[in-house]
Amino acid sequence: xxxxxxxxxxxxxxxxxxxxxxxxxxxxxxxxxxxxxxxxxxxxxxxxxxxxxxxxxxxxxxxxxxxxxxxxxxxxxxxxxxxxxxxxxxxxxxxxxxxxxxxxxxxxxxxxxxxxxxxxxxxxxxxxxxxxxxxxxxxxxxxxxxxxxxxxxxxxxxxxxxxxxxxxxxxxxxxxxxxxxxxxxxxxxxxxxxxxxxxxxxxxxxxxxxxxxxxxxxxxxxxxxxxxxxxxxxxxxxxxxxxxxxxxxxxxxxxxx
Amino acid sequence: xxxxxxxxxxxxxxxxxxxxxxxxxxxxxxxxxxxxxxxxxxxxxxxxxxxxxxxxxxxxxxxxxxxxxxxxxxxxxxxxxxxxxxxxxxxxxxxxxxxxxxxxxxxxxxxxxxxxxx
Numbered sequence: 172x173x174x175x176x177x178x179x180x181x182x183x184x185x186x187x188x189x190x191x192x193x194x195x196x197x198x199x200x201x202x203x204x205x206x207x208x209x210x211x212x213x214x215x216x217x218x219x220x221x222x223x224x225x226x227x228x229x230x231x232x233x234x235x236x237x238x239x240x241x242x243x244x245x246x247x248x249x250x251x252x253x254x255x256x257x258x259x260x261x262x263x264x265x266x267x268x269x270x271x272x273x274x275x276x277x278x279x280x281x282x283x284x285x286x287x288x289x290x291x292x293x294x295x296x297x298x299x300x301x302x303x304x305x306x307x308x309x310x311x312x313x314x315x316x317x318x319x320x321x322x323x324x325x326x327x328x329x330x331x332x333x334x335x336x337x338x339x340x341x342x343x344x345x346x347x348x349x350x351x352x353x354x355x356x357x358x359x360x361x362x363x364x365x366x367x368x369x370x371x372x373x374x375x376x377x378x379x380x381x382x383x384x385x386x387x388x389x390x391x392x393x394x395x396x397x398x399x400x401x402x403x404x405x406x407x408x409x410x411x412x413x414x415x416x417x418x419x420x421x422x423x424x425x426x427x428x
Numbered sequence: 429x430x431x432x433x434x435x436x437x438x439x440x441x442x443x444x445x446x447x448x449x450x451x452x453x454x455x456x457x458x459x460x461x462x463x464x465x466x467x468x469x470x471x472x473x474x475x476x477x478x479x480x481x482x483x484x485x486x487x488x489x490x491x492x493x494x495x496x497x498x499x500x501x502x503x504x505x506x507x508x509x510x511x512x513x514x515x516x517x518x519x520x521x522x523x524x525x526x527x528x529x530x531x532x533x534x535x536x537x538x539x540x541x542x543x544x545x546x
Contacts (some may be wrong), residue, residue, distance in 0.1 A: 179435025183442050188445040222499045226515035240511050243523055255518075330544045368491045368543025375545045404546065412496075417546055 204245035204338065208258060211238045214267050218274055227273035234270045237263040321348050322425035325383055326418065329364070332378035334386055342383065345425065346390040359383050359423040361401040362408065364417035369403055376401030383423040446480045469521035476528035484509065485537035490542035501538035505531045 215235060221309075223231040244256040275305050324340040325334060334342065349355060361376030380399035388394045409419035449460035465472075484505050508531035514525035 176435060179439055182435070182439040186439065186442045186446050190449060225496075228500035229503040232507050234498055236504065236507035236511055240515075240527075315487065329546055364546030366497055367495065368542060395446040421546055 182199055204241070204256060207264075208238070208245065210240055211241075211263060211267055214271065221274055223270065223274050226277040227270060230266070230270045230273045234263070234266040237266045245303075320425060320427065322427070324425070325379075325423040327379055327421040327423070329366075329417070329421065330375070332375060332382045334382055339386075341410060342386055342390070346387060346392060349387065349392050349396070353426060354396070356396045358398045358400060358426040358428060360406075360426060361399065361403075362420055362422050362424060363404045364420040365407065365412065366417070367383065367404070367405050369405075372403035373401050374403075376403045379421075379423050431459070445476050446474070453487060462543075464522040466521060469525065473512075473521040473525040476525045476532070477509070477516060480505065480509050480512065480528040480531035480535060484533045487535045487539035487542060490539045492538040492542035495542055498538040498541040500543065501534040505534035507531075508534065 200294040201296035210413040211234075215231075215238060218227075218234070237259065241256060241259040244259055255360060322345045325338040325341055327333075327338075328335065349357070359380040361378070363376050363379075367375070377399065380401055382395050384394070384399050387397060404420070407416070407420045408422065408424075411417075484502075487502060487505070491495070492502055508527045512524045512527035512531060514524075515521075515527055522526075
């Protein structure tokens with residue numbers, strides 16, 4: 172009898188041990204994905220810091236979403252390893268390999284562009300007029316015209332048509348010239364950088380031209396001497412696809428017909 | 429005999445409890461977020477997915493697909509819509525609804541970018 176009772180205790184011990192083993196197996200399965208998940212998180216942060224959202228947006232979004240769903244699946248309890256997590260880990264490794272190669276390719280492609288870029292142009296805030304030379308211009312004719320014009324361009328912030336404080340100094344010079352030449356008429360052209368739709372930028376360019384028009388009228392210039400028009404993003408002054416070009420293209424340009 | 433019968437019954441009870449505990453663990457029910465209403469989820473999760481798809485369509489109509497700055501949010505919206513569809517299909521309504529919410533926000537960001545300019 173004592174022997175049977177002893178066998179029962181052994182059975183009980185064995186069953187409890189099995190249960191504990193299952194629980195540990197589940198935890199160990201989740202933990203086994205941890206190094207991969209941590210490594211992918213680090214890779215994603217590195218890619219983000221390197222600007223992958225801008226130059227490899229599809230690859231970055233795919234890797235980000237894959238890591239998110241992998242983390243979700245891996246943390247679900249399953250004593251024999253979650254089959255979904257096993258599927259996702261292969262997909263995510265492939266997604267991160269693609270992201271890394273895209274980041275590397277874009278870095279290689281960036282080098283020659285930087286090599287031929289002239290020394291940093293002064294920011295519009297520092298030199299807001301046409302006296303400053305932009306990094307590279309869309310057309311020599313327009314660049315010469317800008318140099319010859321006695322009226323200084325006014326530069327704007329992204330998606331804004333409000334005249335900045337530093338631009339008001341340029342406009343004061345323009346007001347003085349217009350008062351000294353009372354018979355001159357001018358056309359104010361509103362321009363934008365390449366971001367946004369064509370229609371939106373045409374409207375934004377018009378708001379910029381109108382903003383400068385109103386400032387000149389408020390300063391005592393006859394409104395009948397001023398016409399406004401907008402070219403939106405159609406006539407960029409500086410070529411390029413980053414802020415160093417865009418800052419020159421968000422402008423109101425003065426033309427003396 | 430009496431002791432033997434008692435030992436078998438106790439062992440059987442422990443085995444039964446172990447099996448129930450293991451099954452309960454495997455279902456993942458205990459990991460389901462408490463804040464999520466799994467009954468309403470039958471209705472709210474598909475509605476969230478529909479809203480995300482609608483937001484994506486609106487972003488596309490606003491021209492976000494042709495704007496560089498909107499490429500990332502557009503791609504993110506598409507990725508998370510795919511995840512939401514998959515999760516809702518697998519009856520993980522909480523994860524599906526969360527993913528649909530992420531997709532919707534990304535699509536709205538893309539639309540907002542499309543409605544701005546330089």
